[in-house]
Amino acid sequence: MKKLAIVPALRDGLIEEMRRDKNVFCMGEDISIPGGWGGVFTVTLGLEEEFRDQLIDTPIAEAGSIGLGIGAALAGLRPVLDMQYSDFLFLAMDQIVNQAAKLRYMSGGTLSVPLLIRAPVGATGRGAQHAQNMERFFIGVPGLKVVCPATAYDAKGLLKAAIRDDNPVVMFEHKLLYGSKGISAATGEIDASSEIPDEDFIVPIGKGIVRRSGADVTIVATLLMMHLALAAAEELANRGIEAEVIDPRTLDPFDWPLVEQSVEKTSRAIIVEEGPKTGGWGAEVAAGLGERMMEYLTAPIQRVASPDIPVPFAPALENVYRPNVRQIIQAVESLIALG
């Protein structure tokens, strides 16, 4: 066991997978330039010596790089694409949604696309174009899987599971959870480090986890918001309210049984999401709970999410955008007040 932040946990995961299977390789901008950064968030820093043949520095060409990754995957390799900022995924939507996600189906099951795309999300003082939570755009794309680890343990475990998965997977990582050092460190970071076992492990895709048990309300949250939900739950406990915090870890395919069991017990549900409320993944979870759990719910499903605005730059405005602990507590208390 050793305690690691997300960045070194991801790095260890890549090292282990690239050693285990020479077909695994990383591709991206600035990932292994000698004297460079090892990727914008340093995940591949220092790997260039051992893995010179398994790291490819690409030009700035997100659509093309992902397209090449798809082709390489079709030919039997297992590419891991580093996207720098998830906002850049918009440049590559055709390759991800029309090509990677559909080739298996269009080929009648004869092809598979074992491709992992790693994409950092979250508002971190970089304005509107290096800040979005892109999960919403990739759920509901049949053929694609979407994972979002909130801890170092999950980051490593989901990374390894995704690399071994025969389907395209998009993994969203939160910049404020990375634990990056040096020039890549973000202000306002939250400690997401975990005890990481020495032996090989994966976190299965499609399996969520109960982060905190409670009988009064279910809070569903991922990434940074999961940590804020835990903080809110601690404060609520002081006020006599026991919140159950569920981290789905995978958004598609979604672990419905886990959330259903929780809501059966608590009869109240809140979804916390960084990103505009309209059209978020939280809306899908709310609709799903409405369909499945109406008989158990004693209060309306609540969503705590960002307002419907682009991510602002000024810290005073960004704070308006990012959901906070106080809002989560208020939402819970408003539900409890309904009886």
Add this chain to the structure above:
Amino acid sequence: MSTSTADLLEFYRQMLLIRKVEERLSQLFLEGTIPGTLHQSLGQEAVAVGVCRALRESDVITSTHRPHGHALAKGVSLPSFIAELLGKTSGCCKGRGGSMHVGDITKGMVPSIAIVGGGVPIATGMALAFKRRREDHVAVSFSGDGGVAEGIFHEAVNMGAIWDLPILYVIENNRYAASTHYSRNTKLEQLSGMAAAYGIPGVTIDGNDVLEVYETTRTAVERARAGAGPTMIEAMTYRLTGHNRRDPCNYMPEDERDQALEQEPVKRFKELLLRGGHAEASLLEEMQTKLETEIEAVVETALAAPDPDPEEAFRYVYAESPES
């Protein structure tokens, strides 16, 4: 070039097969038997056959929304090809693909990619895999003249070039991107001029001359297999049908179409065979009759095949991954 008579006849047979299949498909479509739409390749047979005859089965191609000729030339079996267009489980994509996505990876054809430009990086990525594994396969990306205006085309060609990947970028210039003449889409006289921007060789050839296409491809394939990187080949041809089956082609000048009919590759090659004394007219007619009979039998079998079970719609969305 030392091409035997048997080889020449095989070039002809393959082009004629594509022509006759396309003609039969056109009838089936007009009868309402084929669902959806059709983008046909009549007039472009020499590009498909000339390129694919220079490839091995283990080499791969990506194609476009107009893939019929490429599929047949690369060796996708006629029964599975026809069945796919009719939406049958016996189709090469089990009825999930249809006309715009035909392909069979066991024959070296990725199900064709109907987003213009979308297949170019995928072919390039396969070439990347071949190079990384030190396999001597080659990839070919087919694009139309319309495809070269897509940004993704340029991203992919650039990466193919900087990494010396074993790939050919074949631009099948049939003059029209849907209804828009290529001269409206570029300042270049020749689209192969784009190759210079990426530091790779580019040539423009007569795409209606199957032997010229074959020879040019062979040279480029040898170069790619030797590790010297990509070649861009612009093959000038002409689309003898509409963009799709509903297109009356009012934008094509009449004299241009008349000239294209004179230059069309199947007729030209037939004349070459007869003029060169490679075959008697009767032999070629016999070949045609045989092909037509074969096509008819395949169509009948495919029409009689069952439609997919609706329950099957849910299969093949995800690959099973035991390890995760």
